[in-house]
Amino acid sequence: MAALRGGSSWSVSRLLSALLLLSTQLAAAYDLDTSNHDNIKSVARKMTEDLMSFYDGDKPGKTPGLLPDPYYCKYTWLSKAGALMGTMIDYWYYTGDDTWNKVVTQGLLHQVGKFNDYMPENQTRTEGNDDQGFWGLAVMSAAEYKFPDPPPDQPQWLALAQAVFNTQAARWDPEHCEGGLRWQIFQWNNGYDYKNTISQACFFALAGRLALYTGNSSYAEWADRTWDWMVGVKFISDDYYVYDGGHIQYNCTNIVPYQWTYNAGGMILGAAAMYNYTGTEVWKNRLDGLIKAADVFFVGPDKNIMQEVACETVELCNLDQQSFKAYLSRWLAAITKWAPHLTDRIMDKIRPSSVAAAAQCKGGANGRMCGLKWTENGTWDGMQGVGQQMAALEITLGNLIENSRQPVTA
Numbered sequence: 085m086a087a088l089r090g091g092s093s094w095s096v097s098r099l100l101s102a103l104l105l106l107s108t109q110l111a112a113a114y115d116l117d118t119s120n121h122d123n124i125k126s127v128a129r130k131m132t133e134d135l136m137s138f139y140d141g142d143k144p145g146k147t148p149g150l151l152p153d154p155y156y157c158k159y160t161w162l163s164k165a166g167a168l169m170g171t172m173i174d175y176w177y178y179t180g181d182d183t184w185n186k187v188v189t190q191g192l193l194h195q196v197g198k199f200n201d202y203m204p205e206n207q208t209r210t211e212g213n214d215d216q217g218f219w220g221l222a223v224m225s226a227a228e229y230k231f232p233d234p235p236p237d238q239p240q241w242l243a244l245a246q247a248v249f250n251t252q253a254a255r256w257d258p259e260h261c262e263g264g265l266r267w268q269i270f271q272w273n274n275g276y277d278y279k280n281t282i283s284q285a286c287f288f289a290l291a292g293r294l295a296l297y298t299g300n301s302s303y304a305e306w307a308d309r310t311w312d313w314m315v316g317v318k319f320i321s322d323d324y325y326v327y328d329g330g331h332i333q334y335n336c337t338n339i340v341p342y343q344w345t346y347n348a349g350g351m352i353l354g355a356a357a358m359y360n361y362t363g364t365e366v367w368k369n370r371l372d373g374l375i376k377a378a379d380v381f382f383v384g385p386d387k388n389i390m391q392e393v394a395c396e397t398v399e400l401c402n403l404d405q406q407s408f409k410a411y412l413s414r415w416l417a418a419i420t421k422w423a424p425h426l427t428d429r430i431m432d433k434i435r436p437s438s439v440a441a442a443a444q445c446k447g448g449a450n451g452r453m454c455g456l457k458w459t460e461n462g463t464w465d466g467m468q469g470v471g472q473q474m475a476a477l478e479i480t481l482g483n484l485i486e487n488s489r490q491p492v493t494a
Contacts, residue, residue, distance in 0.1 A: 112462060113452035116442035118435045118483045125179045127442055128480050132175050132184070134453055135473040139168065141194075142187045147206075149191035151470060154403065164407060164470060165191070166202070166218035170225055171474050174414060177229040178484040185232055192223060193238055200239040201247035203269075210273065213252060213265045217286025220248030224293050228491035242297070242494070249294060252287050253306060261336035263313040267329070279336055280329035281319050284310055285350025289415075292357030296422070297493050307358050311370070314351070324373035325380070326351050342394045344405070348378045349412035356419035371423055375430070381412065388436040389459050390479065396457055406456055407471030410478045413437070417482030421490055434482040441476040 114130070117123040141148040151165050172188045175181065197204040202219040203211060225231070226241040234240060239247075255265055260279075265287055267280040288310040295303035314320045317336045319327050326348045330336035352374045359367035383391045390409050395401035417434060420427040443462035445454040454476035455465040 111446070111451075112443055113445050114442040116439050116480065118438060121484060121487065124480060124483050125181075128175065128179060128477060129181065130452060131445070131454065131473060131477040131480060132172075132181075134448075134450070135168070135171070135470065135477055136184060136187075138470045138473070139187075141191055148187075148194035150195075164404070165195075166215070166222050167407060167410065168470060168474065170218065170222035170414070171410065171478060173222060173225045173229060173231050174478065174481055176231065177225075178481045178488055182232075189232070189234060192219075192226070192244075193234055195219065196239060196244060199247065199251075200244055201251045202244070203251065209270065211270075212268045212273070212275065213255065213283035214267065214280065214286055216248055216252065216269070217283060217290065220245050220252075220290050221286060221293075223248075224290060224297075228293070228297060228493075230492055245290065245294065249287070249290050249303070249306075252290075256309075260332040261317055261330070263309070264317070264336070266332075277332050278329055279317075279332060281314070281326060281347040282344075282350060284314055284319070285326075285347055285354065288314075289350050289354035289357065292354040292361065296357045296361045299494070304358065304361060307354060311355075311358075320351065321377075324370070324377040326374070326377070343380060344394055344408050345378075345381050345390070345392055345412035346408040348374065348381070349415040352378065352412075352419060353415040356422040360422035368423075371419075372426070375426055378412070378416075382433055382437070383459060384436075384440075386436065388433050389440050390433070390437045391457075391459055396459075401456060403469070403471065405471075406467070406469060407474055410471065410474035413475060413478040413482055417478075417485040418491075420485055421488075427486070431482075431486070434479060438479040438483055441479050445476055 114127045116127050138151065140146045140152050141150050149165055169188055169192055172184050176185055195204050196202060202216050223241045224245040227245060231241065252265060257264060257266060264279045265283045266276055267278045267283055268276040288307055291303045291307040291310065295307060317330060318339060319329060325343060328340040328342045328344060328347060330339050352371065355367060355371040355374055359371050379387060381390055381393060382388050392401055392405060392408055395405050416430050420430055437458060440458040441454065444458060444460060444464050445452050446464040447453040447455055447466065447468050453468040454472045455467045456472050457465045
């Protein structure tokens with residue numbers, strides 16, 4: 085009988101544990117109300133706390149601007165760390181909360197490198213054009229949103245963005261595929277033979293934003309050149325679908341047909357800047373076409389929940405890909421300031437996506453870490469990390485765009 089009682093006690097214990105786990109899954113950490121700004125900011129604050137729990141660059145003995153393992157590796161150094169800094173600039177812009185501003189400024193300035201172009205010596209062996217581009221986009225946001233200036237003896241935000249642009253313009257490669265940027269900067273890196281869309285998209289968006297910010301038409305000419313090249317090599321289809329890239333040994337004709345949210349988002353961002361800069365129907369039509377094509381990333385009964393369709397459904401999203409929805413979320417919200425005619429269409433996607441994203445943030449030891457999938461009716465998918473947290477935070481912050489101040493120009 086003693087053995088029976090012991091087994092019964094053990095079974096009850098297991099049952100209670102299972103019920104506790106189930107109750108955690110059923111209880112939402114966040115009840116996001118997209119019409120209540122105080123509620124949105126409260127949710128965003130907690131998401132940001134959890135996001136910054138992954139960052140240790142401000143700790144003694146650590147390197148500012150870098151993420152720890154497993155995010156510190158060849159494929160995620162700048163594209164993830166620079167994107168994190170961009171998210172934190174967004175957080176301040178939308179909420180006015182300056183809690184992390186000094187940490188962000190420290191990270192942004194520590195990684196500028198000898199020539200203030202985000203090519204620090206500790207990364208020159210692995211850095212790609214897309215990596216560098218994400219830092220350029222982050223400091224461009226800092227300039228547009230008037231993020232607090234660096235100390236006077238340090239490079240300023242606009243100058244840093246311009247330096248990134250200048251180094252990338254010098255790498256334009258007309259000898260292979262008649263133009264475009266390679267994925268990798270250095271020939272010893274895997275991918276040096278690949279011209280990927282995200283490198284072009286970052287460069288294109290930076291050029292368009294610099295044209296809009298400075299009024300300098302030379303930046304607009306580079307944006308035009310990049311767009312024309314992308315269309316010419318069919319990385320952008322006639323229906324404005326955006327594909328991943330092609331290899332130079334095939335003259336960029338072997339198009340890799342995957343559609344990723346961040347590729348589409350980067351082109352949308354640049355097209356919106358160019359539309360606002362030029363005011364032309366040409367750029368309006370391009371922008372509207374890209375927005376319509378981006379509907380492919382929204383699923384569910386009402387086609388309004390964002391999904392990384394190329395990898396989520398088959399459980400194959402890697403560390404980089406787990407962050408991609410953050411960038412489309414960020415850039416869709418941002419472009420409504422430059423193309424207000426798209427506000428209703430975009431917000432009709434952001435609001436339900438943000439509610440779905442917040443509803444599944446039930447994971448981790450604190451019961452509120454965010455997963456990757458927003459399509460599971462509020463069920464946490466068991467994943468957590470920098471990318472998942474950034475994505476949920478960015479789509480949540482997007483609800484505040486209509487009451488946020490207009491980006492500035494010089």
